Amino acid sequence: xxxxxxxxxxxxxxxxxxxxxxxxxxxxxxxxxxxxxxxxxxxxxxxxxxxxxxxxxxxxxxxxxxxxxxxxxxxxxxxxxxxxxxxxxxxxxxxxxxxxxxxxxxxxxxxxxxxxxxxxxxxxxxxxxxxxxxxxxxxxxxxxxxxxxxxxxxxxxxxxxxxxxxxxxxxxxxxxxxxxxxxxxxxxxxxxxxxxxxxxxxxxxxxxxxxxxxxxxxxxxxxxxx
Numbered sequence: 001x002x003x004x005x006x007x008x009x010x011x012x013x014x015x016x017x018x019x020x021x022x023x024x025x026x027x028x029x030x031x032x033x034x035x036x037x038x039x040x041x042x043x044x045x046x047x048x049x050x051x052x053x054x055x056x057x058x059x060x061x062x063x064x065x066x067x068x069x070x071x072x073x074x075x076x077x078x079x080x081x082x083x084x085x086x087x088x089x090x091x092x093x094x095x096x097x098x099x100x101x102x103x104x105x106x107x108x109x110x111x112x113x114x115x116x117x118x119x120x121x122x123x124x125x126x127x128x129x130x131x132x133x134x135x136x137x138x139x140x141x142x143x144x145x146x147x148x149x150x151x152x153x154x155x156x157x158x159x160x161x162x163x164x165x166x167x168x169x170x171x172x173x174x175x176x177x178x179x180x181x182x183x184x185x186x187x188x189x190x191x192x193x194x195x196x197x198x199x200x201x202x203x204x205x206x207x208x209x210x211x212x213x214x215x216x217x218x219x220x221x222x223x224x225x226x
Contacts, residue, residue: 002176009123012182012201015091032065055134059115063136071143086122179195186207201218
């Protein structure tokens with residue numbers, strides 16, 4: 001059986017936070033009230049960095065914003081978002097890291113706290129076939145409802161999502177000889193602690209301290225984590 005390689009997305013494979021940048025993009029194009037949305041978006045982002053974010057509260061805010069627009073409009077905006085914001089952030093170092101695991105025929109997945117709407121095109125652009133993300137509810141007409149399906153895919157919730165995904169494929173974590181997880185944040189310590197090869201990637205200060213204490217490998221793909 002191939003090894004398992006898991007990757008966080010924001011500040012790990014890309015040097016930005018795609019969820020935060022999507023919100024800022026909506027502000028720039030005038031889709032949302034600039035002052036109110038920017039204020040709340042900044043508050044949630046600061047909470048995430050500090051490790052105090054309530055993931056359900058944030059996802060209800062983010063998904064509620066998506067639900068205000070029809071799928072066709074969202075798709076058009078997302079194409080522009082990819083071109084203007086995401087594509088410049090897809091850097092050779094991330095592709096090279098993924099290619100090393102692809103060359104070893106590893107089973108590769110991105111597992112991110114950001115919702116599937118925002119992250120599906122990003123995973124595709126990175127060439128990663130499997131994406132585990134916060135799942136927005138979609139009604140029969142294809143409209144986002146603003147509700148979350150299941151548990152958030154953050155913190156210990158990433159373990160829940162990973163277990164469900166592996167079960168669907170008839171696998172479990174212990175079957176793999178080596179399991180890798182690359183992440184930048186202390187929020188991912190639960191899953192980092194579960195794999196055989198935790199790799200603190202572009203780590204923030206809290207994760208760097210934890211990695212140093214536990215002898216985890218550290219990897220810097222980008223010059224800065226800003």
